Amino acid sequence: MDPAELSRDDAEQALIAQRLLALHEASPKLLALFDNHDVLRFANEAFCQSFDVQPDGCITWLDMMRRNLASGRGSKVNAPEPETWLAGAASRRGKQPFRAFEADLIDGRWIWMTETVDEQGWMLCSASDITALKIEGRALRQERDRALRAAQTDPMTGISNRAHVLQQMQEQLSRVQIGAGQLAVALLDLDHFKRINDTLGHGAGDAVICDFARQLQASSRRVDACGRMGGEEFVLLLVDVSAEQAQAVVERLLARTRQASPLAEQPSLHYTASAGLTLARPGDTIAELCHRADEALYQAKAAGRDRWQWAD
Numbered sequence: 335m336d337p338a339e340l341s342r343d344d345a346e347q348a349l350i351a352q353r354l355l356a357l358h359e360a361s362p363k364l365l366a367l368f369d370n371h372d373v374l375r376f377a378n379e380a381f382c383q384s385f386d387v388q389p390d391g392c393i394t395w396l397d398m399m400r401r402n403l404a405s406g407r408g409s410k411v412n413a414p415e416p417e418t419w420l421a422g423a424a425s426r427r428g429k430q431p432f433r434a435f436e437a438d439l440i441d442g443r444w445i446w447m448t449e450t451v452d453e454q455g456w457m458l459c460s461a462s463d464i465t466a467l468k469i470e471g472r473a474l475r476q477e478r479d480r481a482l483r484a485a486q487t488d489p490m491t492g493i494s495n496r497a498h499v500l501q502q503m504q505e506q507l508s509r510v511q512i513g514a515g516q517l518a519v520a521l522l523d524l525d526h527f528k529r530i531n532d533t534l535g536h537g538a539g540d541a542v543i544c545d546f547a548r549q550l551q552a553s554s555r556r557v558d559a560c561g562r563m564g565g566e567e568f569v570l571l572l573v574d575v576s577a578e579q580a581q582a583v584v585e586r587l588l589a590r591t592r593q594a595s596p597l598a599e600q601p602s603l604h605y606t607a608s609a610g611l612t613l614a615r616p617g618d619t620i621a622e623l624c625h626r627a628d629e630a631l632y633q634a635k636a637a638g639r640d641r642w643q644w645a646d
């Protein structure tokens with residue numbers, strides 16, 4: 335291609351980008367772009383107004399939602415426990431290339447939100463005001479969305495349940511099979527948890543489980559996934575990481591857990607967790623992957639707990 339043509343092409347691209355940006359900025363639609371770390375990188379005026387936010391290059395979606403909760407702006411949270419609601423919303427967010435749903439805002443508006451995620455994990459959010467559109471059927475649609483969410487969510491902690499996290503494991507495993515990605519799996523189990531139940535009661539045990547779910551959620555990026563497998567066993571899926579990176583994430587998680595003080599009325603109570611780690615191999619099934627992680631977890635427990643262990 336001759337250089338003159340190339341620069342014409344570049345100028346055309348720049349013009350389109352500029353126009354697109356200006357039109358997005360002026361649009362009454364709520365438009366926002368989040369990067370692969372879920373940091374808000376662009377938001378138009380309509381989005382900034384609705385969610386009381388500015389893309390300052392460091393605010394994440396979770397920060398934005400927490401700020402909204404505190405100031406009574408943004409999305410309506412129809413749950414008694416906002417942190418559990420947030421954990422649930424975070425565990426469903428950005429897990430598919432595209433999704434769309436109806437949502438209500440605190441100011442009374444209804445929006446139709448679409449989320450489009452690219453291969454690198456960047457997400458375009460685009461929402462239209464549908465307050466004036468057909469109201470009939472809205473309750474039914476909400477009911478259907480609630481049922482869908484409930485089918486994917488662990489009710490106590492708000493994070494993904496076993497079925498949802500296994501579904502995500504299968505999706506990531508399919509990427510590994512075709513050489514399109516890497517996957518590290520950490521199976522985690524709270525240590526001597528029975529003692530907490532036995533000495534402080536089931537309610538305290540539940541609070542510890544919820545605390546660990548928060549620590550786990552805080553350790554996973556939007557492209558990752560985490561969930562409660564059952565009881566006091568959890569799983570963390572780390573996408574496109576090296577063994578060293580996966581190990582570092584789990585190490586930090588175990589360190590944070592060690593320092594946590596989950597019971598306000600019992601600040602001296604601390605707890606620990608153990609982890610079994612493995613990397614997915616092409617040809618792995620979910621059962622094989624979980625079995626390896628489980629064996630490694632068993633070794634971590636046998637070696638004294640409060641530690642991680644790689645599968646052989």
Ligand SMILES: Nc1nc2c(ncn2[C@@H]2O[C@H](COP(=O)(O)OP(=O)(O)OP(=O)(O)O)[C@@H](O)[C@H]2O)c(=O)[nH]1
Pocket residue numbers: 523524525526527528529531535536537538539540543564565566635639
């Ligand atoms: N409070 C509470 N306890 C639970 C829940 N699910 C399972 N448990 C309890 O978790 C305990 C798990 O005990 P064990 O499997 O013996 O394990 P552990 O005491 O953590 O010991 P190690 O795993 O060997 O470190 C059992 O007493 C279960 O009843 C729950 O949702 N809430």
